Amino acid sequence: MSASAPVTKKPVIAAPRPMSRAEKIFILSVLGPALIHFTIFTITPVTLSLILSFSEWQLLGTPQFVGLKNYIELFHDETFRIGMKNTFLYVLMYVPPMLIVPLGLAMLINRPGIMPQVFRSIYFLPVVTSFVVFALIFKWIFSAEPTSLANQFMHLLGLPAQSWLANENQALPLLAFLGILKGAAWNMIYFIAGLQGIPDTFYEAARIDGANRRQVFRNVTLPLLRPTLYFVSVLTTIGAFQVFDSAFLLTQGGPNRATTTIVYFVYQAGFEQFRMGYASASAYVLLVLVFVVTYIQKRWLGKPADWY
Numbered sequence: 001m002s003a004s005a006p007v008t009k010k011p012v013i014a015a016p017r018p019m020s021r022a023e024k025i026f027i028l029s030v031l032g033p034a035l036i037h038f039t040i041f042t043i044t045p046v047t048l049s050l051i052l053s054f055s056e057w058q059l060l061g062t063p064q065f066v067g068l069k070n071y072i073e074l075f076h077d078e079t080f081r082i083g084m085k086n087t088f089l090y091v092l093m094y095v096p097p098m099l100i101v102p103l104g105l106a107m108l109i110n111r112p113g114i115m116p117q118v119f120r121s122i123y124f125l126p127v128v129t130s131f132v133v134f135a136l137i138f139k140w141i142f143s144a145e146p147t148s149l150a151n152q153f154m155h156l157l158g159l160p161a162q163s164w165l166a167n168e169n170q171a172l173p174l175l176a177f178l179g180i181l182k183g184a185a186w187n188m189i190y191f192i193a194g195l196q197g198i199p200d201t202f203y204e205a206a207r208i209d210g211a212n213r214r215q216v217f218r219n220v221t222l223p224l225l226r227p228t229l230y231f232v233s234v235l236t237t238i239g240a241f242q243v244f245d246s247a248f249l250l251t252q253g254g255p256n257r258a259t260t261t262i263v264y265f266v267y268q269a270g271f272e273q274f275r276m277g278y279a280s281a282s283a284y285v286l287l288v289l290v291f292v293v294t295y296i297q298k299r300w301l302g303k304p305a306d307w308y
Helices: 021-052 069-074 078-109 114-128 131-141 149-156 168-196 200-208 213-224 226-241 245-251 262-272 276-301
Strands: 055-058 060-065
Touching: 021 055, 021 276, 055 276, 069 276, 078 114, 078 168, 078 226, 078 262, 078 276, 114 168, 131 149, 131 168, 131 245, 168 226, 168 245, 200 213, 213 226, 226 276, 245 262, 262 276
Parallel strands: none
Antiparallel strands: 055 060
């Protein structure tokens, strides 16, 4: 006679307690204002701008539905194509240094002591400085005048004075350089947080195995820093595609459209030409570009850190 199999009891899961009226009112009072703000200032403008991208509207009168006319015209617009090219060039010049330089700074000052804290504060000063003030100082330094600080430095090196921001080949790299100076410390803080989240036991094990600094960085730091690297690269890339303030303050899209970016094109179409539907269409093209690039970054970097 075979023994009967033991009967296993399933764990009893208690039914969730229904929320009281007071709890519902409290949750609604906390989330309500945020939901209302999100609906009014995010969902509604995004929805209306999408509808507007299929229309012609010059701020006055009733929008006229034109279908895909705005999108078709965009890809025949030479200024928009130049804006796309300039934006991609800016991304290529801006994003890699905004990953490499902050990571290097983070590794240099990620150590205990007073001096690393002091240098961390010094490096972070450009972030808390007004961008308008920072840009005006930058414009003064790189003025085309022979007496500008940059041209005085060129004179000390025995090199001719440069027109800098008035030069088609130099203006866009200088805008990228300005962005790096202004924002590198912000990414540095993210990388410091990521480095401090890596347990010391991994570094101790690597040293016991005889790994040198380069091997530790390549085989321990970078793999475990992957989530932070992915987060920082996505934020930096999105910010690079949205570059506008430096082009507006320093070059106004010139010289000869050399610094006209997609967002600056949206500004010109919407607030100089008053073609709100055309501006909305170009903004949605930018949205698709950012989505595609972010998806590529997710496939490449968006993997969890391999801890074991």
